[in-house]
Amino acid sequence: MFQDISVEQFLQKQKNDELVLVDVRSPSEFKEATIPGSVNIPFFTDEERAEIGTIYKQVSIDAAKERGLEIISVKLPDFIRSFQQIDGEKGIFCWRGGMRSKTSATLLALMGIHSYRLVGGIHAYRKWIVETLDDLGQEFLPEAYVLNGYTGTGKTMILNHLANEGYPVLDLEKMANHRGSVFGQIGLKPHNQKMFDIMFVQDALKYKQSPLVLFEAESKRIGRTVLPDFLLKKKDEGIQIFIKMPIEERVNHIIEDYRPWEHHKECMEAFDRIKKRIHTPIAAAIEASLENEDFQTAVRLLLEFYYDPRYKYTAVQHPEDRNIIIEAKNVDDAVQVIKGIIKEKLPSLK
Known part of the structure; x- marks a missing residue:
């Protein structure tokens, strides 16, 4: 039976x-x-x-x-x-x-x-799921620790390290299966809103009464999905951790993550969608580097002349006592500093 x-x-x-x-x-x-x-x-x-x-x-x-x-x-x-x-x-x-x-x-x-x-x-x-999402809007208690930083800082890797050590983490890009930029779906099949909501509820329920939760500073939309309003409110009210990291590390992170030699055509198509926004000589140099598979040069130029200038340094938009700026040599260094910040503010957590 x-x-x-x-x-x-x-x-x-x-x-x-x-x-x-x-x-x-x-x-x-x-x-x-x-x-x-x-x-x-x-x-x-x-x-x-x-x-x-x-x-x-x-x-x-x-x-x-x-x-x-x-x-x-x-x-x-x-x-x-x-x-x-x-x-x-x-x-x-x-x-x-x-x-x-x-x-x-x-x-x-x-x-x-x-x-x-x-x-x-x-x-x-x-x-x-829909009903639980509505309930979470009233019941989600953790204080948000929000990771900010220039493209390639390794925020997802940092969160993964912390999650593996048992810290409460919401990996929003994993839930969306998208990295949140024009290149964000390369090598991935983005999730629809249904799948995002399912994965979000599953993790959010674990942490709804935790003293804190860590996640990356995302815009309202990631790929094909939209974040719940209550999480965006948590983000705006949360402690903002701004991570600074050498550009060499950032370039390496991007190349390791995207593996552009395996997705050369997709990279060219994604770049074609943004090249008009970049000063013509620089755009030509990036395009030539991508065509020649000189990915180190292409990524560095994209960071210096496209992503970094567009990055809004949002620290000034938040109360100064809720902003923490850290300078890290690499991902491991950033993880240790963030763990120290959490221990100082919430010594009972770990």
Whole structure:
């Protein structure tokens, strides 16, 4: 048998490592947005789902069900085997908790495999995310420690180091799968708003009563996603940490992160979108450097003549007692200084 459970029960069991979540929607639905930590065992492929949808609209519901049965019966052994290879209890969901998840759970039950089914599917989960986001606007208590700095300072790397040591960190660029600039999606597939909201809620809930939370100073929009208003307010009211770092380090960070030799065409296309904003001789030099794969020169010129002049040194926009300027040789140095700042202000945290 299988058991129907609510979103809250579903997520609590996942949190307690009592469930492996299985998304039985098609691969494209899974890629668009899913519950973090889920695996995809599709009931139908994208093509099969499209075919059944057409039959549903143009013929009848019964004809669509009959065609669905024909499709799944052929691949039933492999479908069941995929579930059998997963250790532990299974938590199954589809779009609205309808035919695909119910049929999957029923088939598993016939094979003696117990499972839990999410009532309402990912549609109900999405509704829970939206409601939780609204609640977080009232319940998110941490003081924000906001990392500022010129492009290439390694703010994401600094946050990752701190997160690995157990500090409360919101990696907003990871949630958006975008680095927040015209070059920001190179080598990445940016997340949509649904996936960003899901990842944000998952992390924000962990820290909603923490004394502090660290994140990068981002604009309202990152790639295809928009930050929640309450986080932007937290950012503006937070402690601003301005990181200064040698340009040589910044150039190396950018090259290591973007790996432009693997994405040469994308880099040229991104530069083409901004070159009119750069003084013509400098733009020509950058373009030539990119074409010749002299990335050190191209990145340094972009920093000196495009990104740095456009960077708004926002320290003057905040009360002086909430601004902290640090000079660091590298990322490791910056991490140690920031840890010292946190220890001084909140000695009980670490």
